[in-house]
Amino acid sequence: MASAANSLRICLRTCRQLPTVRPVVRPAFAARPFARRRALSSTPARQADENDGAEAPEEVKRYYNPAEVIKDLLREEGLTEQQRETLTQTLTQWGQMPEEDKKRFEDMRREVHASTSQIRYVVKPKKDSFWNEEEKDTDLITDEIGEDDFEEDDMLSIGHAKLDEHRDAREYARIAVWEMPLLSRFAKDFVPPTAEEPLRFRYTTYMGEFHPADRKVVVEFSPKDVPELSEAQQLKLMKLAGPRYNPEKGLIKMSSDRFEHQAQNKRYLGDLVQKMITAAKDPTDMFEDVPLDTRHHDFKVRPQFPKEWRITEERQKELQEIRRKALVLDEAKRKSGALIDGKEVIKNYLESMPAHREPEPSMVRRGGPAKGRLGKGKW
Amino acid sequence: MSVPNCMRCLTRPSAVATAALRPFTVPVSVSLTAAGRVAAFSTTPAQQATPQKGSKTPAGRMDARIKRMANGHVRVGKRLHVGGKKGGTRPKAPLPGERKAYRKRIQLSNSNALPVKDLAELDGEHMLSEKNVAKVLSLPTAVIDQLRTVEAFKPTQTWGLFRDPSLLIRPETVDLMNRMQDSVANKQTLRLVIDGDKLTGKSILLLQALTQAFLKDWIVINIPEAQELTAACTEYAPIPGTEPVQYMQQVYILKLIQAIRKANEKVLSRLTTAYAHPELPQHIPVSSPILALANAAKEPDSAWTVFSALWKELSSNIRGRPPILFALDGLHHIMKISKYRNAAFDLIHSHDLALIKLFTDYLSGQASLPNGGAIIAATSRNNCPVSASLELALEQRLATQNGEEPPAKKPYFKGYDSRVEGAMKSAQVLRIKGVSKLETRSLMEYWAASGLLRTTVDEVAVSEKWMLGGNGVLGEMERASLLTMRL
Numbered sequence A: 001m002a003s004a005a006n007s008l009r010i011c012l013r014t015c016r017q018l019p020t021v022r023p024v025v026r027p028a029f030a031a032r033p034f035a036r037r038r039a040l041s042s043t044p045a046r047q048a049d050e051n052d053g054a055e056a057p058e059e060v061k062r063y064y065n066p067a068e069v070i071k072d073l074l075r076e077e078g079l080t081e082q083q084r085e086t087l088t089q090t091l092t093q094w095g096q097m098p099e100e101d102k103k104r105f106e107d108m109r110r111e112v113h114a115s116t117s118q119i120r121y122v123v124k125p126k127k128d129s130f131w132n133e134e135e136k137d138t139d140l141i142t143d144e145i146g147e148d149d150f151e152e153d154d155m156l157s158i159g160h161a162k163l164d165e166h167r168d169a170r171e172y173a174r175i176a177v178w179e180m181p182l183l184s185r186f187a188k189d190f191v192p193p194t195a196e197e198p199l200r201f202r203y204t205t206y207m208g209e210f211h212p213a214d215r216k217v218v219v220e221f222s223p224k225d226v227p228e229l230s231e232a233q234q235l236k237l238m239k240l241a242g243p244r245y246n247p248e249k250g251l252i253k254m255s256s257d258r259f260e261h262q263a264q265n266k267r268y269l270g271d272l273v274q275k276m277i278t279a280a281k282d283p284t285d286m287f288e289d290v291p292l293d294t295r296h297h298d299f300k301v302r303p304q305f306p307k308e309w310r311i312t313e314e315r316q317k318e319l320q321e322i323r324r325k326a327l328v329l330d331e332a333k334r335k336s337g338a339l340i341d342g343k344e345v346i347k348n349y350l351e352s353m354p355a356h357r358e359p360e361p362s363m364v365r366r367g368g369p370a371k372g373r374l375g376k377g378k379w
Numbered sequence B: 001m002s003v004p005n006c007m008r009c010l011t012r013p014s015a016v017a018t019a020a021l022r023p024f025t026v027p028v029s030v031s032l033t034a035a036g037r038v039a040a041f042s043t044t045p046a047q048q049a050t051p052q053k054g055s056k057t058p059a060g061r062m063d064a065r066i067k068r069m070a071n072g073h074v075r076v077g078k079r080l081h082v083g084g085k086k087g088g089t090r091p092k093a094p095l096p097g098e099r100k101a102y103r104k105r106i107q108l109s110n111s112n113a114l115p116v117k118d119l120a121e122l123d124g125e126h127m128l129s130e131k132n133v134a135k136v137l138s139l140p141t142a143v144i145d146q147l148r149t150v151e152a153f154k155p156t157q158t159w160g161l162f163r164d165p166s167l168l169i170r171p172e173t174v175d176l177m178n179r180m181q182d183s184v185a186n187k188q189t190l191r192l193v194i195d196g197d198k199l200t201g202k203s204i205l206l207l208q209a210l211t212q213a214f215l216k217d218w219i220v221i222n223i224p225e226a227q228e229l230t231a232a233c234t235e236y237a238p239i240p241g242t243e244p245v246q247y248m249q250q251v252y253i254l255k256l257i258q259a260i261r262k263a264n265e266k267v268l269s270r271l272t273t274a275y276a277h278p279e280l281p282q283h284i285p286v287s288s289p290i291l292a293l294a295n296a297a298k299e300p301d302s303a304w305t306v307f308s309a310l311w312k313e314l315s316s317n318i319r320g321r322p323p324i325l326f327a328l329d330g331l332h333h334i335m336k337i338s339k340y341r342n343a344a345f346d347l348i349h350s351h352d353l354a355l356i357k358l359f360t361d362y363l364s365g366q367a368s369l370p371n372g373g374a375i376i377a378a379t380s381r382n383n384c385p386v387s388a389s390l391e392l393a394l395e396q397r398l399a400t401q402n403g404e405e406p407p408a409k410k411p412y413f414k415g416y417d418s419r420v421e422g423a424m425k426s427a428q429v430l431r432i433k434g435v436s437k438l439e440t441r442s443l444m445e446y447w448a449a450s451g452l453l454r455t456t457v458d459e460v461a462v463s464e465k466w467m468l469g470g471n472g473v474l475g476e477m478e479r480a481s482l483l484t485m486r487l
Helices: A002-015 A066-075 A081-096 A099-116 A157-186 A231-244 A262-281 A313-336 A342-352 B015-025 B058-065 B098-103 B141-149 B171-185 B202-215 B250-263 B290-295 B300-314 B354-364 B388-401 B418-423 B437-449 B459-468 B474-481
Strands: A200-203 A217-221 A251-256 B136-138 B166-168 B189-196 B219-223 B324-329 B337-341 B347-349 B373-378 B428-432
Touching (some): A200 A262, A217 A262, A231 A251, A231 A262, A251 A262, A313 B459, A342 B437, B141 B202, B141 B250, B166 B202, B166 B437, B171 B428, B189 B388, B250 B290, B250 B300, B300 B354, B324 B354, B354 B418, B388 B418, B459 B474
Antiparallel strands (some): A217 A251
């Protein structure tokens, strides 16, 4: 389906002539002050509309009906008489066709053109250029030529910038006051999903800007919520989902961005889920020999403050009771003399040791007892 | 190997030591001259006043450097060193193995600690009665010797702080002893693993089991460190004629036989052999004493044969054979691939080592002891190799015991070992935790009575230590109160 549309688009692309690369700077800008771009903008410059006037003379001419083609062909030289006659005949035939048929043809042609035209320009590197030197930098705020020359006829650029800021703010204020209340017309009441809608899709929008991820669609569902699935089938569905199954939350999460449009991706995911459910219901092989693999998931244990540790009034009373009992026990032991004090024990033990007396120092005469001078120089 | 005084205690004056040493420190003649006065009390040893000139002592070397002038003046100062090393020679390094011997020494008594009065001695009935929970009882001397022989004491335990080794009776102790008692009464084999957090007293509980076995005249075989069997630090050899090949550890088994013989001499001396053992190197006729059989192990080469014969005799279904306690500490080490290698240089599974295989056969229930007995293993949580199967098995057994749903295996985990699962298939698990406050109080009173805790043991102090020790973890409480003493 989606791939068929894609291939058709690719075929149409090959039939189309390549657009010539436009010059980046358009001198027409200076002449049209109302169409001036903002000095600084985050959105890229876009191609101007088809009916933008003669600003693109080198644009390849597009034909929307056969008459234009034939007229152009007839203007060319070098056609044989026979060819000319055939062409004129065809032109007359076209002229004789009813107006609504002509219009329908033209509309169809325009539609094909609109759907096959390029979304954005491909910037091709220039082969004989050095760092694209000749390219003008359009992002530059000023051209820096004579910028600082003040000719007493204008505000400074800083003033202009300030004014721009005000304009922006006023623009958004206008939107907020006049346009946004109108959005409430589109508001819808929240309706919680029913049991018949177990799939939860997630889309991403970048507010109209092009982004490679804006096509991505994510689907989440719980195998337990899928209707009419037995326990064994649920388990098989989990096994089929492989690492896309989160055993902690009990969810299967899949995403797709392989197609260009969100709708295509969503369709693909929906089909895939349907296929998986069909496979899970298939009783030929229930994968009973394969245990559920949860190695891809890291189970996180978050320690919680235990409930039993909370100091409630009851617990306080309990603690007081324990302390009271402890005091009573200590007091009883103290009275009976069974309370052991480490310091007392050591003191008592040392006191119980047999008393030891220092020997009295014996008096010795200076210079030695008998021989007068003894041990000269020895002490 | 034990030193009566611990080295730390020697460096400070203590009640006993100072009383004993004081007479020797007092100099024989005391002069009253200012220079020669000896302090009444000094912590430095008395030195010889005049060292011999040129002697090998440091003082003698100093004396050689002193320059004596003609007028009697003595010059002592810096001397010019030209080349060579400055300073004195280095102290001699300890001999090989000396440091390890010091580190691994087991000191069971400390004469600096005060003797605790009124400490009853353990007998065979104490540990069987609930009444004795939260009591500290001392080990009988005979059992201390036996326990020392089977290496039940560990160097990390704090026996060296107390006067005598004593044990705290816990509810788990009473539970375990009653289970052992029942196993004998029912002629069944108690297969049990003691598990618990670090420092909760697993090895001490095992020691209590060994004590009870000795007190009850069981035959005790103890493997004190299972890692010695699997860390490839003892000799091994394939046992001929075994398929798949089993390995014996001759030297270890010889030492084990000697330990069994010495520790169980009293019991073994009553027993006689019932079988002829033609494979033994020595002829042991039937009904010769079993001690003679144990004595036949003279060489490491014949150790395994003798051990097999001894085990056959002891575990045989003959009336009058005493129950057997086969204990092992460090269960994780035998529940993994060992460090040994076979002839193809592949690692050998621990269960292919014959002694470990014998243990695991009984632990798994493949074999049983006909006269009753117990196979008890304790885990060690500080030195604990990873063994997913063992951890899971412990959790599963515990959940089954508590009547809960056992946890399942992780379906995609590859580290499980089927042999370990087989060995742990049906063993009981006894998980121990911290002690209660009542037991803490009793233990702290014992510490204070030993002179190791200089506080009043009241409920405040007990609660403090109990909490510091992680809700009564014994080792942590010891750390908090005994091993960080500020004296």
